[in-house]
Amino acid sequence: MITKFYSKIFFLQFAILIFFSSCDEMSSVPNKNAISFSSKPIDSTSGPNYYSVLNNDDESKTLFQYNEMQNPNGKTRGWQGCPTIGIKDDKIFVAWYAGETGELPGNYIVLSTSDDMGQTWTPNRLRIVPSDESLRMIDPSLWNDKFNNLNLSWTKTLGVWDYGAGGLWKVKIKDANNEIKITKPVRLFNGVMNVKPTPLGDDSSKMIFPVSAWNLGVFDVKGNYILSKDYNGAYIYNGYYDGIDELVVPSSFSKINLNNSIRSYDEHMIVSVDENYLICMLRTSDGIYSTKSFDGGQKWETPVKFNDLGPTTSSRFFFGKLKSGNLLFVLNNSLTRNKLTAFLSVDNGITWKYKLLLDSREVSYPDVTQNNEGEICVVYDRSRPYYGEILFLKFTEQDIINGNSDKLIPRIVNKLK
Numbered sequence: 001m002i003t004k005f006y007s008k009i010f011f012l013q014f015a016i017l018i019f020f021s022s023c024d025e026m027s028s029v030p031n032k033n034a035i036s037f038s039s040k041p042i043d044s045t046s047g048p049n050y051y052s053v054l055n056n057d058d059e060s061k062t063l064f065q066y067n068e069m070q071n072p073n074g075k076t077r078g079w080q081g082c083p084t085i086g087i088k089d090d091k092i093f094v095a096w097y098a099g100e101t102g103e104l105p106g107n108y109i110v111l112s113t114s115d116d117m118g119q120t121w122t123p124n125r126l127r128i129v130p131s132d133e134s135l136r137m138i139d140p141s142l143w144n145d146k147f148n149n150l151n152l153s154w155t156k157t158l159g160v161w162d163y164g165a166g167g168l169w170k171v172k173i174k175d176a177n178n179e180i181k182i183t184k185p186v187r188l189f190n191g192v193m194n195v196k197p198t199p200l201g202d203d204s205s206k207m208i209f210p211v212s213a214w215n216l217g218v219f220d221v222k223g224n225y226i227l228s229k230d231y232n233g234a235y236i237y238n239g240y241y242d243g244i245d246e247l248v249v250p251s252s253f254s255k256i257n258l259n260n261s262i263r264s265y266d267e268h269m270i271v272s273v274d275e276n277y278l279i280c281m282l283r284t285s286d287g288i289y290s291t292k293s294f295d296g297g298q299k300w301e302t303p304v305k306f307n308d309l310g311p312t313t314s315s316r317f318f319f320g321k322l323k324s325g326n327l328l329f330v331l332n333n334s335l336t337r338n339k340l341t342a343f344l345s346v347d348n349g350i351t352w353k354y355k356l357l358l359d360s361r362e363v364s365y366p367d368v369t370q371n372n373e374g375e376i377c378v379v380y381d382r383s384r385p386y387y388g389e390i391l392f393l394k395f396t397e398q399d400i401i402n403g404n405s406d407k408l409i410p411r412i413v414n415k416l417k
Contacts, residue, residue, distance in 0.1 A: 048247055051174060051181035060156060060169050060185040061135055065127040072108055072129045075100045077416060080110070081384035082194065082316075084367045085377055085392075086142030088150035091175050092118055092371075094379050094413050095140040095152060096390055107136040109154055112413055113175060117371060118392045121413045126173075126180045134158060135166070139194035142369075146204040147246060150174060152182075155192050163214045164191040165225060189237060189250045190216050196320070196367070197239070197248075198270045207248050208297065209237040210280075212266040234258055234266040234282060236297055254293075256300045262286045269319040270297075271327060273348045281319045281329075287312035288331065309343055309352055311335045318368045322376070324397060330358070330366040330378060337364040340380060344400040356400040358393055359410060379413065388416030 056063050071077045080098035087093070092114040099107040109128035112121045128137050139155045153170035167190050171182040191211040200206040216231035237250035256268065262284040270280045278293040282303060289303040306312065310333055317331035326346050333341035333355075340363050344354040358366075358378065366380040375394050382389040390413040399407070 048183055048186065049172070051172065051176065051183055053179065054171075054182055054184065056131065057185050058131075060187065061131045062137065062156075062169075062185060063127075063129040063131050064182065065129060066180055067124060068127060069124055071100075072106070072127065073133070075106070078388075079103070079385045080388045080390065080414070080416065081381035082139060082365050083379045083381055083390050083413075084140050084142045084194075084196075085369050085379040086144065086150050086152075087369050087371055087377070088144075088148075088174055090117075090372065091115055092369075092377065092392075093142055093150060093152075093173065093175075094121075094390065094392065095142060096381065096414075097138045097140060097154075102385060103136075103138070103160065105136055105159055106130065106133045107138050109137050109140045110414070111152070111173075111180070112390075113180075114392075114413075117375075118377060118394050118411055121392075121411075123414055125175075126182075128154060130156070136160070139192060141194055141196060142367075143196045145207070145246070145248060146199065146241060149246075151248075153188070153193065155194070163227060164212070164216055167191075168193050168211075186247060188239075188248070191235065192265075195267055195269050195316070195318075198272060198320075200272055205241060207239040208270050208272075208278075209239055209248075209250060210266070210268040210270060211235045211237050211250075211253075212268075233263075234268050236270070236280075238297070254297055254300065256280065256282065256291055256303060258282060258284065258289065258303050262289070264314050265316075267316045269317070271319060271321050271349070279319075279349055281306060281317065283314060283316060285314050287314065287335075288317065309333060309341075309355075313337060316365045318366045318378075320368060322397065323370055323374055326397065328368065328376065330368060332364060333357075336362075338362050340364075340366060342376070342378070342395075342400050344397060354401045354403065356395065356403055356408075357405045358395075358408060359391070363391065386416075388414075390414045 077098050079102045083096035085094050095111045097109045111126040112123050113125050114121050136157045141153045149172045151170050152173045156166035168188045169185045173182045191213040198208040213231050215227040217227040234256040236254045238252045239248040239250050264285045268282040276296045280291050282289045288306040290306040291300045291303040293300050313332045329343040333339045340359045342356045343352045345352045363382045378393045391410045392413050
């Protein structure tokens, strides 16, 4: 049962939902190219910017394990997938979640790193493990903030699923002299976000958080959690930076009205084309759907089937803006989870002239970042309960334009033994 601890959290979040629904802050000038980084953050000796080799956190009910080769509780790892990728100080970080047999209580998050841009990988640099086996730690996401801090966020859930009540938690993470250090976990909001948020503003001073909610509710006076269909759908939270502690705090939201008959896991991703023009892609049971906003995210058009690239399936994809300003789409270009393909648009999504087949096998769940040289770094998974491979690819925009797949060599970050 979810403890009464979350009561104040939920009342706060729903106060936010009720009283800050206008999304007025979304209308600032967007960064037309890559995320813009401000001056270096302050490494303090306390507070939210304090990095340490943290071993546990009572508030989030999390254990942090470093360079530990044996699986949690001595159990066999028989399932892993849903990876994410980020870069900090020329080091690649890749995280995913794993478990004994599948998506069950006890799931935990695993982190590996590469010092040579993906040629070789060091396993088990960090594990994020629930302190109670009735919990799951799932759906990690790596993303950079305006100060170029690398953030690692994840969802905590009670049992197999608690409708997002456990909330989204995040730490800042770095590798300091070959030692992984993190900040204290911070709870951001209710719901799920297993994609990267989108920076807004000419100095990336705001963030859009794509949040999925399923019947989120409130606690009654006796501490019982009451589900509510009023909070069910694909939401957009608008976050800002607190000038003191640099935390990203959700302040308002809008909602995309997707037909419930095709609603799946949402996993929506957003690109800011200009000050007011935003494009959002959503995962549905009928493949990928698209919607647009022309007022900075306050209102969204009715989503329509996205047919521009041919067949798509119900699986997470990557949709984002590259450092060049061009748009990148990485998806399963099929009705099933195979033919992972990268598409490039040089005209803000009006056309998608260039494509590159990345992997024709049964693979899924791509995530993307770029290194300082502008190379596109992609991570994805293959056959989670069988091969259990976490795979990495690196290529350039010119490779997509040339359409030459011959030089692509997927490298194994990790696999089930």
